[in-house]
Amino acid sequence: MADTKQIVFELVSPERLLLSKPVDMVVVPGTEGLFGVLVGHTPLISTLKPGVIEVYEDNRITDRIFVAGGFAEVAPERCVVLAELATPVGELDRAAIAERIAALEAEAGPAANAPRPAPEGARLRRADRPARHARRPRLTPRSADQPAGRRGGIGIASS
Numbered sequence: 001m002a003d004t005k006q007i008v009f010e011l012v013s014p015e016r017l018l019l020s021k022p023v024d025m026v027v028v029p030g031t032e033g034l035f036g037v038l039v040g041h042t043p044l045i046s047t048l049k050p051g052v053i054e055v056y057e058d059n060r061i062t063d064r065i066f067v068a069g070g071f072a073e074v075a076p077e078r079c080v081v082l083a084e085l086a087t088p089v090g091e092l093d094r095a096a097i098a099e100r101i102a103a104l105e106a107e108a109g110p111a112a113n114a115p116r117p118a119p120e121g122a123r124l125r126r127a128d129r130p131a132r133h134a135r136r137p138r139l140t141p142r143s144a145d146q147p148a149g150r151r152g153g154i155g156i157a158s159s
Contacts, residue, residue, distance in 0.1 A: 007039045008078040025056040037079045044074045064089040
């Protein structure tokens with residue numbers, strides 16, 4: 001079993017279990033941002049964005065793995081990542097990646113990056129909302145010229 005100060009990290013792809021070992025820490029690219037997982041972490045489930053998982057052992061990064069998305073399940077003693085695609089960073093080929101990006105952009109065409117017009121009626125819906133900058137009454141201390149018994153309280157001043 002793992003040392004009590006280590007967490008069990010498992011990386012699973014659709015084909016097979018890629019990695020399963022006790023580690024000191026794992027940094028995972030969640031859709032809300034990177035998050036580090038240590039032993040005793042609060043349980044959570046997160047979706048992953050494309051990015052690099054960093055595996056720490058003996059206070060240094062021992063593995064860097066690119067994931068194209070997926071899910072992470074964290075428990076106090078384990079972190080399981082279900083990745084759509086996982087490749088060690090050292091095995092990535094920059095030229096092949098650039099070629100694939102260019103092919104996908106050409107396939108998508110120029111309309112894929114063009115801004116989309118607002119849906120019909122969107123302007124009308126915005127006009128129906130109250131203005132955010134509308135003047136609201138503000139709270140101010142009451143003045144000395146107000147009737148007795150009401151002095152010193154908080155009142156509404158109109159301006």
